[in-house]
Amino acid sequence: MTDPLPTGATIGILGGGQLGRMLSVAAARLGLRTHIYEPGSNPPAADVAHAVTTAPYDDVKALTAFANSVDLVTYEFENIPTEALDIIEAITPIHPNRRALGTSQDRLVEKNFLQDIGLKVAPFADITNDASLESAIASIGTPAILKTRRFGYDGKGQSRLNTSQDAATALADMAGAPAILEGFVNFSIEISIIAARNPQGQVACYDPGENIHRDGILHTTTVPATIPSRLRTDAVLLAAKILNTLEYVGVMGVELFVTPQGLIVNEIAPRVHNSGHWTQNGCAVDQFEQHIRAIAGWPLGDGGRHSDVVMENLIGADMDKVPALAKEPNCAVHLYGKVETKAGRKMGHVNRIKS
Amino acid sequence: MTDPLPTGATIGILGGGQLGRMLSVAAARLGLRTHIYEPGSNPPAADVAHAVTTAPYDDVKALTAFANSVDLVTYEFENIPTEALDIIEAITPIHPNRRALGTSQDRLVEKNFLQDIGLKVAPFADITNDASLESAIASIGTPAILKTRRFGYDGKGQSRLNTSQDAATALADMAGAPAILEGFVNFSIEISIIAARNPQGQVACYDPGENIHRDGILHTTTVPATIPSRLRTDAVLLAAKILNTLEYVGVMGVELFVTPQGLIVNEIAPRVHNSGHWTQNGCAVDQFEQHIRAIAGWPLGDGGRHSDVVMENLIGADMDKVPALAKEPNCAVHLYGKVETKAGRKMGHVNRIKS
Numbered sequence: 001m002t003d004p005l006p007t008g009a010t011i012g013i014l015g016g017g018q019l020g021r022m023l024s025v026a027a028a029r030l031g032l033r034t035h036i037y038e039p040g041s042n043p044p045a046a047d048v049a050h051a052v053t054t055a056p057y058d059d060v061k062a063l064t065a066f067a068n069s070v071d072l073v074t075y076e077f078e079n080i081p082t083e084a085l086d087i088i089e090a091i092t093p094i095h096p097n098r099r100a101l102g103t104s105q106d107r108l109v110e111k112n113f114l115q116d117i118g119l120k121v122a123p124f125a126d127i128t129n130d131a132s133l134e135s136a137i138a139s140i141g142t143p144a145i146l147k148t149r150r151f152g153y154d155g156k157g158q159s160r161l162n163t164s165q166d167a168a169t170a171l172a173d174m175a176g177a178p179a180i181l182e183g184f185v186n187f188s189i190e191i192s193i194i195a196a197r198n199p200q201g202q203v204a205c206y207d208p209g210e211n212i213h214r215d216g217i218l219h220t221t222t223v224p225a226t227i228p229s230r231l232r233t234d235a236v237l238l239a240a241k242i243l244n245t246l247e248y249v250g251v252m253g254v255e256l257f258v259t260p261q262g263l264i265v266n267e268i269a270p271r272v273h274n275s276g277h278w279t280q281n282g283c284a285v286d287q288f289e290q291h292i293r294a295i296a297g298w299p300l301g302d303g304g305r306h307s308d309v310v311m312e313n314l315i316g317a318d319m320d321k322v323p324a325l326a327k328e329p330n331c332a333v334h335l336y337g338k339v340e341t342k343a344g345r346k347m348g349h350v351n352r353i354k355s
Numbered sequence: 356m357t358d359p360l361p362t363g364a365t366i367g368i369l370g371g372g373q374l375g376r377m378l379s380v381a382a383a384r385l386g387l388r389t390h391i392y393e394p395g396s397n398p399p400a401a402d403v404a405h406a407v408t409t410a411p412y413d414d415v416k417a418l419t420a421f422a423n424s425v426d427l428v429t430y431e432f433e434n435i436p437t438e439a440l441d442i443i444e445a446i447t448p449i450h451p452n453r454r455a456l457g458t459s460q461d462r463l464v465e466k467n468f469l470q471d472i473g474l475k476v477a478p479f480a481d482i483t484n485d486a487s488l489e490s491a492i493a494s495i496g497t498p499a500i501l502k503t504r505r506f507g508y509d510g511k512g513q514s515r516l517n518t519s520q521d522a523a524t525a526l527a528d529m530a531g532a533p534a535i536l537e538g539f540v541n542f543s544i545e546i547s548i549i550a551a552r553n554p555q556g557q558v559a560c561y562d563p564g565e566n567i568h569r570d571g572i573l574h575t576t577t578v579p580a581t582i583p584s585r586l587r588t589d590a591v592l593l594a595a596k597i598l599n600t601l602e603y604v605g606v607m608g609v610e611l612f613v614t615p616q617g618l619i620v621n622e623i624a625p626r627v628h629n630s631g632h633w634t635q636n637g638c639a640v641d642q643f644e645q646h647i648r649a650i651a652g653w654p655l656g657d658g659g660r661h662s663d664v665v666m667e668n669l670i671g672a673d674m675d676k677v678p679a680l681a682k683e684p685n686c687a688v689h690l691y692g693k694v695e696t697k698a699g700r701k702m703g704h705v706n707r708i709k710s
Contacts, residue, residue, distance in 0.1 A: 004678070008694040025380050028403045031690030031703065048383045048403040281639060284687040284708050299682040306685065306708050307661050323359070327654040330661065332639040335386030339363040348386065353639050353661050 005071055005296040007031035010050065012070035012092070014057075014084075016043025018336040018346060019076035019272050019288075022280075024048045026288035032296060037066050044336045045076075057084040067091035074250060074295050078104050078270055079151050095295040096250040100270040103246065106149045108180050110268060117245050119238055120264045122257075123183035133171055133181060137164045140183040146170040149178040158216075185264050187257035191225045194276035195239035196251045196290045196300050203243055204290070204300040205236045206283065208256070209311070211275050217344065221275045221311040223282060227258055234263050242268060251276070251291035274346075278309040281332045281351035308354040316343040325350050360426055360651040362386035365405065367425035367447070369439075371398025373691040373701060374431035374627050374643075377635075379403045381643035387651060392421050399691045400431075412439040422446035429605065429650050433459050433625055434506050450650040451605040455625040458601065462504045463535050465623060472600050474593055475619045477612075478538035488526055488536060492519045495538040501525040503532040513571075540619050542612035546580045549631035550594035551606045551645045551655050558598055559645070559655040560591045561638065563611070564630050564666075572699065576630045576666040578637060582613060589618050597623060606631070606646035629701075633664040636687045636706035663709040671698040680705050 005011070011027050013020045016038030024034040025048050033050035036043060039057060046052045051069065055062035057080065067073065067088040074095050085101070088094060094101075103113050111124045125136035127146065137144065142164055148157035157177070159170035171179075191208040210225035211218055239254050253273025255266035276287035285293065285301025293300055314321070319341050325333055335348035360366070366382050368375045371393030379389040379400050388405035391398060394412060401407045406424065410417035412435065422428065422443040429450050440456070443449060449456075458468050466479045480491035482501065492499065497519055503512035512532070514525035526534075546563040565580035566573055594609050608628025610621040631642035640648065640656025648655055669676070674696050680688055683705075690703035 007674075007690060007692060021383070025383065025403065028376070028380065028692060029689055031692045033402050033692065047388050047405045048380065050402045284636060284685050284706075293681070299678070302684050304684055306710075319362075323654070326648070329657050329659055330639050334384055335362060337362060337383060337386045337388065351639075355661075 004298050005032055008033065009071045009296075010035050010069065011292065011295065012037060012066055012073040012088075013045065013049075013076060014038075014073065014080055015076035016040065016045035016049075016052070017076055018044050018348075020045035021048055021336060022277075022288045022334075023074070023076060023272065023291060026286065027292045027296075029289060030292055030296065030298065032292065035066065035070050037063070044338060047337050057081045060087060063087045064091065072295060074291070075101075076271055096248050096252070096270045097246070100246045100248050100252070104268050104270045107147055107182075107267070108149050108178075111180070114242070114265050114268075117241055119241070120262065122185045122264060122266070125181045127171070127174075127179040127181050130167075130171065133167050134164075136181040137161070137167060140181055142166075143184050145182045145184070146174060146179050147182060148174055149180055151177075185257045185259060185266075187259045187264065189225065189227070189258045190255060190266065191227060191231075191235065191258060192221070192253055192255045192273065192275040193235040193239045194251060194253055194273060194279065194287050194290075195236075195243055196287075196294045196303075197240075197243040197248045198294040198300050199249050199297055201244075202300050203240045204303045205239055206276065206279055206287070206303045207305055208232060208235045209275050209278055211255070215344070217315060217346075218274045218313055220313070221278050223278050223305065223309050231258060231263060238263065238265070250294045251287050274313065274349075275311075277334070277349050278311040278351055280334065281353050282307045282309040310352045310354060312350050312352070313346060314348040314350065316341055316345055316347065319347050322348070328352075330354075359653050360387055363388065364426045364651075365390050365424065366647065366650070367392060367421055367428040367443075368400065368404075368431060369393075369428065369435055370431035371395065371400035371404075371407070372431055373399050373703075375400035376403055376691060377632075377643045377689075378429070378431060378627065378646060381641065382647045382651075384644060385647055385651065385653065387647065390421065390425050392418070397694075399693060402692050412436045415442060418442045419446065427650060429646070430456075431626055451603050451607070451625045452601070455601045455603050455605075455607070459623050459625045460505055462502055462537075462622070463533075464504075466535070469597070469620050469623075472596055474596070475617065477540045477619060477621070480536045482526070482529075482534040482536050485522070485526065488522050489519075491536040492516070492522060495536055497521075498539050500537050500539070501529060501534050502537060503529055503534050505532070540612045540614060540621075542614045542619065544581065544613045545610060545621065546582060546586075546590065546613060547576070547608055547610045547628065547630040548590040548594045549606060549608055549628060549634065549642050549645075550591075550598055551642075551649045552595075552598040552603045553649040553655055554604050554652055556599075557655050558595045559658045560594055561631065561634055561642070561658045562660055563587060563590045564633060566610070566630050569670075570699070572670060572701075573629045573668055574670075575668070576633050578633050578660065578664050586613060586618060593618065593620070605649045606642050629668065629704075630666075632689070632704050633666040633706055635689065636708050637662045637664040665707045665709060667705050667707070668701060669703040669705065671696055671700055671702065674702050677703070683707070685709075
């Protein structure tokens with residue numbers, strides 16, 4: 001059991017995007033420094049970090065120096081090469097742990113894990129070739145989605161099968177990557193729960209948010225979600241089960257489908273999550289600080305909410321709305337400092353405080 | 356009338372303490388970068404800044420390079436040498452403007468300014484020698500406080516006269532610095548109002564907070580203050596008068612005494628103010644973002660409050676309370692990353708959210 005990190009200690013963060021940026025600000029609020037490791041130049045997190053390393057994930061020397069310069073390492077995305085993690089972990093702890101990362105990096109491993117601990121998931125099958133896809137379609141039916149096992153996010157690496165005739169095209173879309181076929185779930189709404197666990201085993205959850213996607217990217221999260229209190233309890237219990245089983249340390253985002261049969265786990269993300277951004281303006285301790293508290297061995301915030309919030313992402317040309325949003329009462333604007341606006345690029349978000 | 360600063364633009368901040376640190380975080384939230392100029396090494400603001408210059412305020416080359424690297428300059432403290440400001444202002448705009456800074460840098464100039472625009476201040480007199488002090492005591496009476504005209508903060512540069520017999524000692528305490536004698540004001544409570552004005556002339560105020568000091572340093576600010584609504588209106592009107600007269604751009608803290616004769620202005624600070632820290636957990640737009648919005652030409656937040664808050668400073672050994680505070684529900688901890696704890700040093704603050 002580690003002592004809390006003292007003032008002035010440094011947290012290494014793999015990835016310099018907006019999540020790393022907001023983690024860095026949260027670390028500073030607790031008197032901690034951050035060191036960002038990011039291959040790309042001018043990463044958003046660099047604007048608010050104590051130190052930045054610009055190097056690829058196969059640069060052994062840079063990874064070694066980075067790991068030696070920090071007190072522990074965390075990450076803002078899950079697709080980190082295993083070799084990089086091996087180098088770092090030989091020097092300094094990584095939170096959340098390798099098992100959590102390995103589980104969430106592979107859709108097949110993740111689904112099997114969730115099923116093994118008694119949670120419901122969408123019907124799925126391991127796809128390695130034409131024959132396994134054909135037999136999966138026969139058992140799961142269509143419509144269904146073929147997804148790469150690894151490296152997917154925001155709808156990338158996915159191909160929809162409306163009928164069995166789409167099988168060949170969909171498999172070609174995978175470009176030889178290992179894949180799984182997922183059946184569709186008949187759900188009323190999607191919610192997500194942001195949960196945290198610290199090394200002392202303390203678990204805390206925020207109230208679930210209700211998510212609406214557009215073009216495969218999160219559009220809004222509304223808190224509270226329109227679900228009965230029994231489902232809130234279910235969401236908290238299943239999140240706690242996942243975290244405890246993985247001996248998880250940090251914040252996790254768990255996406256859930258609300259169905260007549262109860263909650264079905266869509267996916268887990270071993271990091272702060274876009275659907276938890278509302279906590280910045282709804283809670284005394286937001287998800288970013290909660291993650292830093294967890295990995296730094298601090299007591300967790302209790303997840304309590306002082307205000308209801310609707311979070312809305314600003315994607316690409318949504319930046320044009322910023323001047324109007326800045327004038328809106330009770331609207332908190334959060335921009336990521338990205339100078340280049342691109343279609344589909346997450347540029348910022350707003351939190352509308354509702355009460 | 357300037358256009359709003361675009362994403363990726365850089366704000367220069369003179370001073371790298373906790374105010375610069377929190378301004379820097381607020382700038383990042385709006386997609387802006389900061390460049391900190393600070394003579395001391397390892398300033399708190401450096402942990403969250405895009406760039407840092409470590410150089411004294413008489414380093415012409417460093418000041419010139421700094422001014423050339425930013426889109427505009429602001430400051431976190433008022434005692435900046437005039438020569439440094441001259442160098443910077445020849446290159447890039449400074450907000451708040453020189454008149455505001457000059458007024459607040461000198462207690463005599465400040466008192467005369469406030470009186471000239473019709474506001475009430477404590478009885479005061481310019482003190483240049485024994486004779487002027489003797490005559491000031493005769494008119495103002497004792498107890499009174501002798502204060503240096505410049506470079507005072509948190510009770511420094513002040514000497515109390517309980518009777519006229521303390522005059523010689525008090526004058527010796529000033530060490531030859533120009534001073535003013537201030538009479539005591541019979542006040543019930545001290546409040547402060549945090550006000551902002553942007554280049555378009557828009558003015559916005561937060562609800563006044565009620566301040567309690569310990570050992571000459573702010574201890575707590577409670578919002579709302581226990582004052583009748585008529586005094587809230589008075590506070591807003593007088594703050595707006597000060598800002599408009601000075602053609603001020605940025606956030607100002609105005610300390611006020613509540614007396615049977617109404618509000619008496621204690622002092623003004625041309626910057627974000629310790630008594631405005633509560634806004635971080637009470638408002639969609641806090642005082643730091645409000646200052647950045649003002650100087651960057653953004654629309655101002657309206658000053659609305661979603662929660663009542665009690666802010667408490669963590670001074671010196673108060674840091675020992677942090678583990679307990681971190682466990683307290685609805686308590687937001689803000690630390691400044693200062694590794695060395697010293698008596699009287701501001702190490703952080705907490706905001707307790709009350710509703």
